[in-house]
Amino acid sequence: MVTRTSGSISFISFLAILFFPAISYAQDVYEGQVISKTTELAIPGVSVVLLKEKVGTQTNDQGYYNLTSPNKVPNDTLVFSSVGYQTFRQPVSDYQKRMFITLEPSNTQLNQVNVGDRKMKVLVLDKFSVADIKTVYSQGYVTKPFSQSAYAKLFEAPQEHVVLASVQLGRRDFAIARGNAYALTTSNKNTRFLIHILAVDPYTGAPGKVMFTKNITLKDNSQLVKIDLSEDKLVIPTTKFFVAVEWLRIPFNEVIKLDYAPKTVKIRKNGSRLTTDESKYSVLYQPFLVGFRQVKRAPAWVKIDDDIWQHYTDPYYDIALSATIHY
Amino acid sequence: MKKLLPFLCCLFTICVHAQQKLNTFHVVDNKTQKPIPATSITIVRAKLSITTEKDGIFVIPGNLEKMRDSVILYAQNYELFKITLAQLNGMDTIRLSKITNNLVTARLNYKDDTLLNNYNRSEIAYYAGLNTETAQFDYLQLAQRFNVQKPGIRLKSVVVNKLSFNVVYSITDPDSQYDSTELEHTTYRVHIYDVNTLTGGPGKDLSDKIIEVKILDSKQSNFNLKKYNIIIPNKTFFVAIEWLRDYYNLGYVMVHDKKLKRNVQQLNYRPTIGISPITGKKLNIWGLDYKHNWKPYTYFMPFGTDLAIKAGIEY
Secondary structure, eight states, X not given: OOOOOHHHHHHHHHHHHHHOGGGOGGGTEEEEEEEETTTOXXXXXXXXXXXXXXXXXXXXXXXXEEEEOSSOOTTOEEEEEOTTBOOEEEEGGGOOTTEEEEEOBSSOOOSEEEETTEEEEXXXXXXXXXXXXXXXXXXXXXXXOOSSSEEEEEEEOSSSSEEEEEEEEEBOOHHHHTOSSSOSBOOOOEEEEEEEEEEEOTTTOSXXXXXXXXXXXXXXXXXXXXXXXXXXXXXXXXXXEEXXXXXXXXXXXXXXXXXXXXXXXXXOTTSOEEEEEEEEEEEEESOOEEEEEOSSOOOEEEEOSSSOEEEEOOSSEEEOEEEEEEO | OEEOHHHHHHHTTOOOOTTOOEEEEEEEETTTOOBOSSOEEEEXXXXXXXXXXXXXXXXXXXXXXXXXXXXXXXXXXXXXXEEEHHHHTTOOEEEEOBOOOOOOOOOSOOOOEEEESOOOGGGOOOEESOOOSSOOOOOSEEEEEEEOSSTXXXXXXXXXXXXXXXXXXEEEOSSOEEXXXXXXXXXXXXXXXXXXXXXXXXXXXXXXXXXXXXXXXXXXXXXXXXGGOEEOOSSEEEEEEEEOOSGGGEEEEEEEETXXXXXXXXXXXXXXXXXXXXXXXXXXXXXXXXXXXXXXXXTTTTTOOSBSEEEEEEO
8 A cells, every 4th residue: 555645746746847857758659549439449550640740650450559759849739540530630738648549430330241242240249338448436447467367258149150250358557557656566568368269168157168269469558459350260159158368477478566564674863763665576467457347247257277267256347358249 | 694594494494493503604805804795695505695784794593514505605806705504614704805806997088989778768668686477586696798899998887777666665753753755775786797708698897896876766777987997808798787685675576376376475685677678689688696607597588688777888
């Protein structure tokens, strides 16, 4: 638990401004995600340009952009443009770190896809919105750094033999999640993890046989992550199935978190005692999933040992993990 | 005084009785007989290491005659001293001999300078120095290799980035009590090494002065080394961080134990040193293990090839 005094923070902030005028790198680096206003799906290939400075970049597959401004121009504007969408302009003064930019489609898009000669329906199971993963609750953002090795959520399709087109998950930087100036974790945008599609064990209802596994690597701060499975042509034979996230406890995924305990260090010359906190760290592993308030929460399980699944219950929050199917 | 009491008791399954013998040792300079402060004491097989305080005193409990391990004493500018625990039995003073360093003298006309291993510190995501589920951090020092175009350059500055969180310190004065938010306090030492042409790793010290970081803490430390007049005799040199494993830097890390199936608390010493966000073509990090052997530090490979240490040189 961290407590702070306003006087100490003000003094430190003053020093930071006085001696480190260039320390506010957040104003020199613009990053965020661009999504469709109607579908909230990420838009890759969006051109992101600083109009006056004339530097630009493009969004990646997750709609994520990271634009560095080497020679900042006052009153500049960020311009987001892409074919099929209306151009959006934002003054840099309105920029907020890792915000979502929504682009309005130029044409109406049908909620259908063509597969061969057949039109198929598109359905998102356990859909969550950007607002769900951006909501700050009374205790702050809800971020789930699971200590277990895997988390699996049960989905139910309207029929058998649906095609699993993609999986979406909400992901958050734990340092940002705390929403305070003195984050007690390091920040790591990189993560590598496994996505499993599992059958339901007919006896226990727990995750059963693994039907499919995909290795996912992310190297950006995208918060809304879409894992495209369209090329994998996954046909789910049953109505019910699990989608699981398995954490890899590898150096690539490490985030260091500070917990601490008090101790007495020394007595100063003036007789005062300086009690320092013994630094106690723990190492967490990306990705950090997002919890959001949901009245009806899907059944979920966590893997506590190599082979043992345990029912996972949370009284208030569902995990931002959805599955898009075609049928 | 520094004790190894708790660790050795656990290791050798010797019950701690009030009557147990405490073997006290003084580490002194062979010529002057003065205590050598901040001597690294390492019990090799047990993989335990501490740093003595200014008095150069350390204590090992138990019957040394029966112990099957050896101890290595290291102090900058002194020859490495190795001895078995059994041989220590009956001794109370360990004398270390100073090394004669034939250091290169500086030229006077350095016109240009450059900064090696530059990086954007805001992009640092990884840090070395903690035990994790993947591996124990069994290193006494970590060194960053630098290559230069010609010998005879002078090292003028070093920048080190390390992990440091803002924590609250409770200060109790005779008349009041208040909180102060500060960065974690840490001390460590910086070494500059020549290259060992046989191994390609760090070789001899290039400075006979001790460079200890003990000023007001910060996440990035910038040292002006001009006064040390460090001349690089070859085209490769190393900047190393030595951990001072003492009370001041002591902390803990929670590590998941797969056998016990729960988190366990392990000792940890600050600092944790940043890994450069720039991936190089080859590995430039070396680690000094408990046997005082330098070997490549591969924990963060393939993406972590360099430490977050910059070097300013003049030529």
